[in-house]
Amino acid sequence: MARIGRPGLSDEQKREVWRRWRDGQSLSEIGRVLGKVPGSIHGVVAANGGFVPAARTRSAGVLSLAEREEISRGLAAGDSFRAIAGRLGRAPSTVSREVGRHGGREEYRAARADEGAWGNARRPKSCLLQQSPALRDTVAGKLKEDWSPRQIAGWLARTFAPEDGMYVSHETIYKSLFIQARGVLKKELVSHLRRRRTMRRSKNASTAGQQRGCIRDAVSIRERPAEAEDRAVPGHWEGDLITGSKNSHIATLVERHSRYVMLVRVAGKDTISVISALSHQVRY
Structure with a gap:
């Protein structure tokens, strides 16, 4: 039976995703290296809340x-x-x-x-918030009051004695919020965090040097010649890209003198796909 949809990532590719995510690379950068769309990479990373999973090892006592x-x-x-x-x-x-x-x-x-x-051997391990309903309700209440996870962890340590069992680290709170598969804290509580992130980012992540939202080697529209501006001379074309649902894209070409329009369906919004489709349309 034929598989429906995009093929998933192999175990080796997933390990490469997490290695690059830990190094601070963006979803788009990782996708380009692995030949996958950013959405596929996001699915892998978001499923674990952005937290790099620990490497699995075999116990010394099990059969090899x-x-x-x-x-x-x-x-x-x-x-x-x-x-x-x-x-x-x-x-x-x-x-x-x-x-x-x-x-x-x-x-x-x-x-x-x-x-x-x-x-x-892959058994889910319950965290402190799962084991203690009183602790879970206290943490949820403080989050609703817009306390940060670090503030909550510090307040619990100062307010309760160790034998009370009312202690939890801020990392556990973040994991319980970002990894919804745990089913500990409601997803709505994420909106009370001061940063509107839905998953953990690497400490090495940075947007410095990344041309996000920018066209490489772009020429400003203000630099186009006057004859194109007043539409007096035929032969000047203006292009644009329309993005629809389900990752669909249409490129438009408009001749500025006659207002003749060409619509070209493109496979993706990357440079190679758009230029190839426009070149083919103009030639044929």
């Missing part, structure tokens, strides 16, 4: 892929769980549970079992 391959070979040879466990230096119950979780003797495959175990 090499051990699972040894289990698979032992099962194929008809060895008992105890014999396989003896070669691995593991308890027989560990091998028995591993095989039972991943299809039994007949269906067990090392690669599939390792992939399944890696996926099952």
